[in-house]
């Protein structure tokens with residue numbers, strides 16, 4: 001998730017309850033292969049904890065997908081995922097992401113260029129696509145097209161582009177696409193995505209619809225232990241001091257990762273999304289969030305967290 005699942009958050013999650021597979025935020029290949037590269041390359045930062053890790057990319061120019069795929073293989077990513085599902089105005093306006101559903105010639109060229117780049121060094125680094133059910137309506141001809149492209153994996157977010165995230169995900173349709181997969185491309189792994197709030201719920205959906213995997217996005221905002229297979233962790237029962245200490249750890253990692261130079265590589269406001277995750281579910285959490293979200297630096301944030309009365313008690 002853009003501006004969420006950076007190396008910092010992936011490391012925090014990996015320490016709490018690791019996911020089986022991680023994805024980077026989506027990274028624009030046309031920007032990456034331009035003088036603006038420095039602004040984007042940071043999104044591809046990772047360490048050994050966040051494994052296996054797939055790089056997700058988007059853009060328009062097949063040549064840039066080819067070049068980027070070669071680089072990603074060299075950097076050691078476990079796979080390359082193409083974003084053909086983002087419904088945001090900026091991406092759609094330029095004809096990228098979900099707009100590629102209406103430009104299959106270009107979508108095919110992008111897949112081919114990425115596969116050639118990913119496979120050029122003799123390794124067969126997997127290439128996958130994440131997309132939606134259709135543009136304005138559910139459109140199985142789109143997934144049929146994708147299933148003809150020798151993809152290693154196809155992830156389906158169970159909504160159309162038009163639906164954005166405004167209606168519940170349509171899992172029956174994801175199941176129908178799995179049946180198409182069985183007929184057209186049995187070797188392509190199928191992953192379902194949309195509205196999963198626990199690992200157990202995800203596994204039940206995978207069983208029901210015969211999927212190879214499930215992808216969790218916003219569910220992690222409600223429970224950072226969501227990927228745990230060991231036991232049903234009760235995030236809601238964590239006390240205030242433990243949650244504050246976890247946020248402290250996140251902010252320290254954020255500072256150490258992104259504030260090496262004069263200027264932080266990521267704005268401090270990026271942390272506000274995380275503040276809502278950790279500073280939640282205890283007396284005074286709302287007021288505390290309001291206070292923390294006004295901080296202008298990681299240091300200011302850390303000193304407020306350190307000084308908080310809940311944080312003074314022994315855990």
Ligand SMILES: Cc1cc2nc3c(=O)[nH]c(=O)nc-3n(C[C@H](O)[C@H](O)[C@H](O)COP(=O)(O)O)c2cc1C
Pocket residue numbers: 001002003004024025026056083085130157165193194195196215216217218219
């Ligand atoms: C803040 C935010 C950023 C997102 N960024 C990406 C992204 O970079 N790439 C992507 O494939 N999906 C992205 N998504 C979509 C999610 O991956 C996911 O498909 C969608 O939220 C539905 O799944 P969920 O109900 O599990 O969240 C983003 C969603 C949110 C809320």
